[in-house]
Amino acid sequence: AQSVAQPEDQVNVAEGNPLTVKCTYSVSGNPYLFWYVQYPNRGLQFLLKYITGDNLVKGSYGFEAEFNKSQTSFHLKKPSALVSDSALYFCAVPSGGSYIPTFGRGTSLIVHP
Amino acid sequence: DAGVIQSPRHEVTEMGQEVTLRCKPISGHDYLFWYRQTMMRGLELLIYFNNNVPIDDSGMPEDRFSAKMPNASFSTLKIQPSEPRDSAVYFCASSYQRDFFSETQYFGPGTRLLVL
Numbered sequence: 001a002q003s004v005a006q007p008e009d010q011v012n013v014a015e016g017n018p019l020t021v022k023c024t025y026s027v028s029g030n031p032y033l034f035w036y037v038q039y040p041n042r043g044l045q046f047l048l049k050y051i052t053g054d055n056l057v058k059g060s061y062g063f064e065a066e067f068n069k070s071q072t073s074f075h076l077k078k079p080s081a082l083v084s085d086s087a088l089y090f091c092a093v094p095s096g097g098s099y100i101p102t103f104g105r106g107t108s109l110i111v112h113p
Numbered sequence: 114d115a116g117v118i119q120s121p122r123h124e125v126t127e128m129g130q131e132v133t134l135r136c137k138p139i140s141g142h143d144y145l146f147w148y149r150q151t152m153m154r155g156l157e158l159l160i161y162f163n164n165n166v167p168i169d170d171s172g173m174p175e176d177r178f179s180a181k182m183p184n185a186s187f188s189t190l191k192i193q194p195s196e197p198r199d200s201a202v203y204f205c206a207s208s209y210q211r212d213f214f215s216e217t218q219y220f221g222p223g224t225r226l227l228v229l
Contacts, residue, residue, distance in 0.1 A: 042220075
């Protein structure tokens with residue numbers, strides 16, 4: 001079965017510091033991997049996706065994610081965190097054999113001033 | 114465009130009552146999705162429509178849940194009778210294509226439901 005795991009429920013980082021939100025995957029074949037962000041009282045917003053090609057994917061709001069096949073990871077990164085980046089972040093993968101999305105449990109990112 | 118519109122934004126009801134959640138998709142979008150978000154189960158797809166026709170309702174938890182889309186600009190998700198375990202945030206999303214992972218899928222702000 002296709003799945004993703006987000007090992008951290010919460011990540012705390014100081015404003016201006018680099019941030020990493022972790023995601024590991026378990027898929028058969030070539031993985032399609034995605035990141036979404038959910039701001040307070042809002043629906044999910046697409047951030048970026050990996051289909052094929054470069055392992056470093058650039059997305060919205062200055063975020064990027066690095067696909068690492070040997071570690072089966074797709075960590076979300078940003079060089080310099082902003083307080084406004086504080087939100088809930090979801091990693092996602094299509095379920096095997098269907099189009100039903102499987103989301104990670106989400107990681108709450110808190111950026112301190 | 115105002116984006117995906119959901120109403121009400123908050124709903125508090127008592128167990129056994131009927132609850133109706135409403136969604137207006139973005140004009141021109143031909144797919145509409147209903148999701149449920151809880152702390153325990155995360156984000157789940159409940160059902161989706163294409164051109165007002167329900168395509169896959171395998172995510173609907175049980176017969177107490179029903180969804181309709183009478184026209185291209187309106188959909189409802191109904192829970193009858195409601196139970197405390199139905200408490201969650203319910204999201205509606207719409208898109209041009211059956212692509213759950215496209216940047217063209219737009220989510221509404223959600224309806225926060227509390228069943229007492």
